[in-house]
Amino acid sequence: MPLDPSKFPKAKKNILSREEVKAILRGEGKTRPAQVITPLLFVPEEQPERQEFMQNLIEEYPDDAVFFEYTRPANFGKPGDRYVWCDVEGADPMLKLKPGATIGIDEKTALDWETIQKITRDIPDPFAPKSLVQNFFEDDGRYRGVFWTRLSFERLWHFRGMSETLMDFYLNPDEIKDLLDRLKHVLMRAIDRASSDEYKFDAIAFTDDIGMQDRPFFSEDIFIEFLKPHYKEVIDYAHSKGLDVWLHTCGNVEPFIPHFIEMGLDVLHPIQKYTMDEKKIAELYGDKICIWAGMEVQRILPFGTPEDVRQEMRFLMDTFYHPGKGHAVFSSGNRLGKDIPNENMRAFFEEMYEYGEKIAKEGRSGQNESPATTKDIHP
């Protein structure tokens, strides 16, 4: 399906074709960097007061690669349900919560191993829902994919709670591996559907936050023993079905990047600011994997000036994008929260396109430093 620009009447930018985005991912890009996934990072229900503003902004600056959020299985259901994570009657911990008590997000779906063993093995079934994704529209010539959150570690702690999962690597390793095996089959079914004639997606994107501010959640040894084999099987399967694999992971994941490359991961997001040295990562790995660089959302985007935002975007592009090769795509680093002023939001989208065009034509200036190097941006 060729790209039809008439489908984007309000766009203030050209839109990259599917082939142009694929070339960027492969390190053969001759165009400006691609803008990707950005609308998914804005949740309209959380910010109703600026839905119209964001809708207009996204129509002016549409994604070059568009991803559809997957239809989320319910956390809990009953026996016979096919699109739930747990079909064990009465398993939901929230049902047992005492009045006035709270459960943290890291623990609110946590189950014991006895309950997990009772869950029907092949659920959720990605072929069960009417649609695999939300708000689907037909191919418009752009690179497209499904965004399936919670790949492996996140799904483990969804089942066991964060603290228990982290201890399970030592205390219940066989159970963890068995759970990862179950999850792998669910993901393979999702890949089957995503690559089928029903959708013919180009990619599947996952999230799996395995980094903290200053180090990963766990050691490289744990990563190698538990997660790397799991990731590798999923990536290989996706590739066998013609899908690129994109991965979002928050935090410092520097020790794992060589493993991501070795596994054949196509795109990695976001090289989170304040957790890793962007220039160092770009130098070591920028020619080996496509970096999906993210505008920083903890400080610069919400609390900087619009010029800070523009300067940061220029810094990110100078750091990660290789004119004539590509190997970098851009979005925000995480959700576009309600504390981001509208003028900063506009500056982000505008500079992503304007400097992208400039860098593709004129090359990197090499002179753009992050505003974070000279000022402490904070609330």
Next chain:
Amino acid sequence: MDQAFYEELILSVTRGKVKDVDRLCREALENGVSAFKILDDGLLAAMQIVAERWKNGTVFIPEVLIAARALNVGLAILEPYLVLGNQKPKAKVVLGTVKDDLHDIGKNIVGLMLKSHGFECIDLGVDVAPAKFVEAVKESGAKVVCMSALLTTSMIHFTEVVQAFKEAGLRDSVLICVGGAPVTATFASQIEADIFEPDAVTFAEHLERRLA
């Protein structure tokens, strides 16, 4: 008990071997060793090693958690003997994740490490309103309040908590400590927090030094 015993106990804690910790603590008590000595030279010495390894980046959260779990097994065995010896907690600490924030792993780690250092923790959970922090301090007599936030949109509630303590006339009676991924030293200073600690694992040591 000889040095080899304490080395075995330390190793058992650092490796999360709860059955060995249980056995060794009981064995030492049966042999007439003071609960305080087992605590200081065994359990707390082990956590000190874990904290050092955390600081130099050779252990991660799983290793900290399994060690803390093993420590708590030992503490539970020693506690009756410590109480008999009038061992009081170093201080009472109220902790919680602020309003509009549901993340708790960082708070939970702070709580574990505080307990391992002899503090008594009153954990208010997540999504905690300012008034609830004040109420908890009034009820418990706690002298330390720890607030956590993972979201930039929720850390603004730190200011409201500080204000709530001022309005209750309790601001000078408590140490207010803040932490969480988006929190910076500058922000903590702006909101007049007493302690900013970016590291959940080493916060207990920081608090000990501050209270000394």
